[in-house]
Amino acid sequence: MRGAVIHAPGDIRFETLDDPKITHSTDAIIRTAVTCVCGSDLWPYRGVEPTAEPHPMGHEYVGFVEEVGPEVTAVKPGQFVVGSFATSDNTCANCRNGFQSNCVNREFMSTCQAEYVRIPNAQGTLVATDGVPGEEFWPGLLAVSDVMGTGWWAAEAAEVRPGSTAVVVGDGAVGLCAMIAAKERGAERIIAMSRHEPRQKLARELGATDIVAERGEQGVARIKELTGGIGADSVLECVGTPEAMSQALRSARPGGSVGFVGVPHDVAVDGQELFFSHVGMRGGPAPVRRYLPDLIDRVLTGAIEPGKVFDLVLPLEQVAEAYKAMDERRAVKALLKP
Numbered sequence: 001m002r003g004a005v006i007h008a009p010g011d012i013r014f015e016t017l018d019d020p021k022i023t024h025s026t027d028a029i030i031r032t033a034v035t036c037v038c039g040s041d042l043w044p045y046r047g048v049e050p051t052a053e054p055h056p057m058g059h060e061y062v063g064f065v066e067e068v069g070p071e072v073t074a075v076k077p078g079q080f081v082v083g084s085f086a087t088s089d090n091t092c093a094n095c096r097n098g099f100q101s102n103c104v105n106r107e108f109m110s111t112c113q114a115e116y117v118r119i120p121n122a123q124g125t126l127v128a129t130d131g132v133p134g135e136e137f138w139p140g141l142l143a144v145s146d147v148m149g150t151g152w153w154a155a156e157a158a159e160v161r162p163g164s165t166a167v168v169v170g171d172g173a174v175g176l177c178a179m180i181a182a183k184e185r186g187a188e189r190i191i192a193m194s195r196h197e198p199r200q201k202l203a204r205e206l207g208a209t210d211i212v213a214e215r216g217e218q219g220v221a222r223i224k225e226l227t228g229g230i231g232a233d234s235v236l237e238c239v240g241t242p243e244a245m246s247q248a249l250r251s252a253r254p255g256g257s258v259g260f261v262g263v264p265h266d267v268a269v270d271g272q273e274l275f276f277s278h279v280g281m282r283g284g285p286a287p288v289r290r291y292l293p294d295l296i297d298r299v300l301t302g303a304i305e306p307g308k309v310f311d312l313v314l315p316l317e318q319v320a321e322a323y324k325a326m327d328e329r330r331a332v333k334a335l336l337k338p
């Protein structure tokens, strides 16, 4: 089979790789229906995360089950499945508590930009749809495997409630999905922090009621102006930089909450500032598996359309161009078709 391999920053190649095989009795092999490039794939692409040796890439997927290990009974060959970027047995204590992305047997997916993928912990990880959904739903279901699930988690972690005010920091795919989530969870006012005009337009389409283009001090001042001088009930941090985290913390009102789902890079939180702010914080990799049945249903009924975050569609063999387009901000998120 063929798939994407990173060799060095900026160097993604589409190569012939060994076909994945069942190596554990709990594995499944899927044939990729569609996959994509994630904002977090840009960290190694930009050299922010080191690439010690060439390795496959990708953690977002939907596909058709090809083969299952002897312990996998929940899905069977031929079914269309959606899974999380973090695999889980769905039976350990952490899974039962709803934090499947901290499963004691967790393995992160990392080989999904390929024609076939081995899914560890397939029994607990994969959810099959009723029949094969129409191709028009595949982008939305693909988004559920990470960015939509992550946006949902941002809203849950930031305690978005009906009637509340939510600020979303970040207008990438996760930020846009966080706006969808905030709307679905009943936020009355959704303030998108975005400086890019095409993304502002999409943000409004997905649920944002206000746009704040300012950043830093001015950004905080604008949020306060819009929230009676005190800050927002909920802030959904979807970037992972020190600037974004600081923006998020200072945009929440006393007693408000920050949900941070951008993988932090060089982020340090000032203990004194946090202490005196009365702001609650929760973050981490999204427990996507917990949300899968609900989010799959919302996509298939048309309640949400997270597939709209894909503004570039390429054949899988052009994966290098997909990275380049996202790196150069010519695309929000690139979908890849094997």
Ligand SMILES: [Zn+2]
Binding pocket: 038, 039, 040, 059, 060, 085, 146, 147
């Ligand atoms: Zn991702």
Ligand SMILES: [Zn+2]
Binding pocket: 088, 089, 090, 091, 092, 093, 094, 095, 096, 100, 102, 103, 104, 105
């Ligand atoms: Zn578990």
